[in-house]
Amino acid sequence: MLTKLLICTRSCSKSGIRYQCAGALSALSIAKIVYFTGVRRPGDDELEWVNKSYDLMDKLEMADSNRNVCHRSHAEIEEFLLRLSRGQREVSILQDAAGRLGDESPTARAVIHLFSGSTGDAEFEAAVQSSKSEHGRCSTHFDAMWYAEIMKHESAAQRYYEHLSEIGTFHCGIELAFASKFKP
Numbered sequence: 001m002l003t004k005l006l007i008c009t010r011s012c013s014k015s016g017i018r019y020q021c022a023g024a025l026s027a028l029s030i031a032k033i034v035y036f037t038g039v040r041r042p043g044d045d046e047l048e049w050v051n052k053s054y055d056l057m058d059k060l061e062m063a064d065s066n067r068n069v070c071h072r073s074h075a076e077i078e079e080f081l082l083r084l085s086r087g088q089r090e091v092s093i094l095q096d097a098a099g100r101l102g103d104e105s106p107t108a109r110a111v112i113h114l115f116s117g118s119t120g121d122a123e124f125e126a127a128v129q130s131s132k133s134e135h136g137r138c139s140t141h142f143d144a145m146w147y148a149e150i151m152k153h154e155s156a157a158q159r160y161y162e163h164l165s166e167i168g169t170f171h172c173g174i175e176l177a178f179a180s181k182f183k184p
Contacts, residue, residue, distance in 0.1 A: 020060065021070035027053035028075055035082060036178040050079050073097040073108050074139065080115065081146050091116060107131045107140040115147055121156070138164060138172035142179065149182045157182065 031049035034040045053075060060069045076097035083090050098112045110127035113119035119127075128140050145160035161183050164172045 024056035073100040134171040142175035
């Protein structure tokens with residue numbers, strides 16, 4: 001099943017910007033599939049796929065005059081996590097992501113503050129719970145779980161995983177599937 005999804009996603013990423021964000025988001029999906037499942041072609045690298053996504057986003061950003069086109073801030077948060085998993089803590093990526101956010105992104109801002117150490121768990125949870133979007137809460141809890149796993153904060157990782165499970169597979173199915181890398 002994942003192999004079929006990967007094939008479909010690869011063809012979508014070749015669409016360029018013809019279908020707005022489809023190609024960029026497909027490239028990001030490939031990066032996560034490669035990282036979380038290990039399904040890859042020889043030479044596949046998740047950060048190369050992130051860069052392919054950015055190339056497409058750059059083209060759309062110029063056309064739309066939107067710095068956060070295709071939710072690039074979230075892609076940068078994920079790039080930060082991919083690099084952190086390799087031992088590279090590049091805070092400048094989080095700063096760039098924060099600079100792209102508007103007032104409509106409380107969950108992304110909460111993640112950035114959590115990762116940068118400028119907020120604690122209570123403030124983070126309050127910001128996440130204020131979101132009306134189930135998908136936004138899933139994505140945010142998943143990113144926090146991923147970060148906690150990398151940082152070896154097992155109790156926090158478990159708590160965020162439980163939040164994903166409580167929201168359920170309808171909204172958090174992809175995140176729960178990827179979480180199996182950490183929680184088999």
